[in-house]
Amino acid sequence: MVKRANRQHALAQIEASLRAGAHIFEKLIEQRNLQITSAAAILSRDHAFQVAFAGAEQDRATTLSALESLQTRSKADLVLIASLDKELLFDTRRPALHGVAFPFPQLIEKAETSETTYGFVVQGKELYAMAITPLRAPDPIAWLCPAFRINDAFAREIKAYSDLEITFFDQSDPRKIHVLLATTFDGKKREALVSTLQERAFVPKQITDVSLNRERYVSYLLPLPTETGTAAVLLQRSLDRELAPYLRLERTYVVLALLGLQFRLRLESGSRAACPNQFCSSPKGRAKSGKATTNIA
DSSP states (O other): OHHHHHHHHHHHHHHHHHHHHHHHHHHHHHHHHHHHHHHHHHHHTOHHHHHHHHTTTTOHHHHHHHHHHHHHHHTOSEEEEEOTTSEEEEESSSTTOOSEEOSOHHHHHHHHHHSSEEEEEEETTEEEEEEEEEEESSSEEEEEEEEEEEOHHHHHHHHHHHOOEEEEEEOOOTTOOOEEEEESOOHHHHHHHHHHHHHOOOOBTOEEEEEETTEEEEEEEEEEEBSSSEEEEEEEEEHHHHHHHHHHHHHHHHHHHHHHHHHHHHHHHHHHHHSOSGGGGSHHHHHHHHHHHHHHO
């Protein structure tokens, strides 16, 4: 009964810790996106790039070179520029692509009401945090869209602050094939995670247990709305690791109980050795035994 109560208390503490970790994760992501948005606003006021962009129609190569320089200085992984009419003008990943519809029009619509915004986008099999801010000269003439990839290194950076295993994956495939985008796991646990994502459905914001390479994890799913599909982040903590202190305490209780039982048995054994006959156990017998001893003396 005590063991069961201790285990239930331990599980409750672990689940509360996981929910608290999820809250920390959300705050860290929000803070990171605000930093990206601020960086984008600073880049949009870069005078050298504004000059290069003004001559884009006459010299596209120079504008692309200036845009790549801007990308390097901002440490962005991708930079897009869209017209005010939501037409793609520049893409540093695909320099020859332009004159087509901007792939994330809803982000521009949000930026039109708040001037600067951010969101998650999936391009190919990669997840990005993208900021959108107007490029001014001095009035808005285009939309500048730097994007920062959410990869394994980013997940590990967040883990350092939240103490969680973190996995980003894409849920957009109608065949329910979940594409792994980034994770803190590697090796066999990464392989086990990929299989688990295909075989098991996770309910958002509900704690569940999963086993990865014979290690149990408590898991918490957070939806991650994107402009081109549905992504999610799976937050996990090792149940075996979290339970270890409680299991050590249980073993300590068992050892103490055994030592207590052993001590009691030794006391009873010593008592029987001092007075082997059942007669000694009664008050009358002890009195007679004492009397007999006195007469002999």
